[in-house]
Amino acid sequence: MTAPVRFAVLGDPLRYSRSPDLHRAGAAALGLACESELVRTPVAELTATLARLSAAGYTGCNLTMPLKEPALACVREATPRARRARSVNTITFRAAGAEGDSTDGVGFVELLGALDRDAASCGIVLLGAGGAARSLALAVVDAGGRVLGVVSRREPVADEAWGGALGARWCAWGSEAERAALAAADVVVNCTPLGADDPPAPLEAITRGALVVDLTYGEALTPWVRDARARGLEAVDGLGLLVHQARHSLMRWFGRDVPLAPLAAAVGWPR
Numbered sequence: 001m002t003a004p005v006r007f008a009v010l011g012d013p014l015r016y017s018r019s020p021d022l023h024r025a026g027a028a029a030l031g032l033a034c035e036s037e038l039v040r041t042p043v044a045e046l047t048a049t050l051a052r053l054s055a056a057g058y059t060g061c062n063l064t065m066p067l068k069e070p071a072l073a074c075v076r077e078a079t080p081r082a083r084r085a086r087s088v089n090t091i092t093f094r095a096a097g098a099e100g101d102s103t104d105g106v107g108f109v110e111l112l113g114a115l116d117r118d119a120a121s122c123g124i125v126l127l128g129a130g131g132a133a134r135s136l137a138l139a140v141v142d143a144g145g146r147v148l149g150v151v152s153r154r155e156p157v158a159d160e161a162w163g164g165a166l167g168a169r170w171c172a173w174g175s176e177a178e179r180a181a182l183a184a185a186d187v188v189v190n191c192t193p194l195g196a197d198d199p200p201a202p203l204e205a206i207t208r209g210a211l212v213v214d215l216t217y218g219e220a221l222t223p224w225v226r227d228a229r230a231r232g233l234e235a236v237d238g239l240g241l242l243v244h245q246a247r248h249s250l251m252r253w254f255g256r257d258v259p260l261a262p263l264a265a266a267v268g269w270p271r
Contacts, residue, residue: 004033008053010041011064016218018267019062025266026250026258043070050074054093060253063089068131075100085138087131090249101252104132105139107245117211120144125181127200128191129156149181179205189213203228215241243269
C-alpha cells in the first residue's frame with residue numbers, strides 16, 4: 001500500500017484554515033491518499049520546523065501570516081516570482097533542499113477571471129503593502145493590468161519593490177488620495193488583517209460596480225464583505241483566492257494538473 005503524501009500549513013496563530021481540506025481534495029482528485037495538518041509556527045521556529053518536516057518525509061507545506069516574508073531566507077532556492085515579491089507561501093521539500101514559491105499572485109489573476117474580471121483591463125487598489133500585496137501587484141502588472149494605488153499607513157521604501165516598475169501610487173491610509181483611488185478602482189483588495197473593529201477602507205468611497213475582495217476568510221463571511229454586499233457591491237472573501245492559490249501549490253507538489261472543481265466543492269466556494 002502506498003504511503004499517503006504529507007502536507008502541512010504553517011502560521012502563527014492558526015485559528016482557522018481550510019488548506020488541509022484543499023490538500024486532501026486535490027490529492028483525492030488524483031487518486032492519492034493524503035495527510036495534512038496545521039502546525040503553529042512562530043517566526044523564530046520556522047527554520048527548525050521546516051527542517052523537521054523535511055526530515056519526516058513531508059512533500060511540502062503552505063505558509064500564512066506572518067511567515068511569508070521570513071521564509072525567503074529559509075529556502076535553498078526560490079522562484080523568480082517569489083524573489084520579486086519577497087514572499088513565499090509554498091514550500092516544496094527536495095533532497096537538495098527546500099524550494100520556495102509564491103502562488104498568491106497567479107491565484108488572484110485566475111480568481112478575477114472566475115469572477116468575470118480581466119486582470120489586463122482592471123484598475124486595482126490594494127489595501128496594505130506586505131508580501132501578499134506585492135505578490136498580487138506583480139501578477140496584475142505581468143498580466144497587463146494597472147495598480148492604481150497601494151494604501152498603507154507607512155509609505156513603502158524603495159527596496160520594497162514598490163517603484164515605478166509596478167506603476168503603483170502610494171496613498172496614505174485615510175487620505176483624500178485614498179478616497180480618489182477607491183472611487184476610480186474596478187477592484188479593491190484588502191491585503192491586511194483588519195476587520196470589523198477597524199474596517200480596511202470606507203465602503204462608501206467605492207464605486208458601485210467595483211469588485212471588493214477581502215483576503216481574510218473565516219467560518220463565515222467577514223464583516224467588511226457582508227457590509228459591502230449590503231451596499232450592493234459585489235464582494236468575496238479570501239476563500240476564493242485560497243482555492244486558486246492552493247491549486248497552483250498542489251500542481252507544483254504533484255507535477256501535474258489538478259482540477260479546480262473538487263477543491264472548490266471541498267470548501268464550499270463560491271459562497
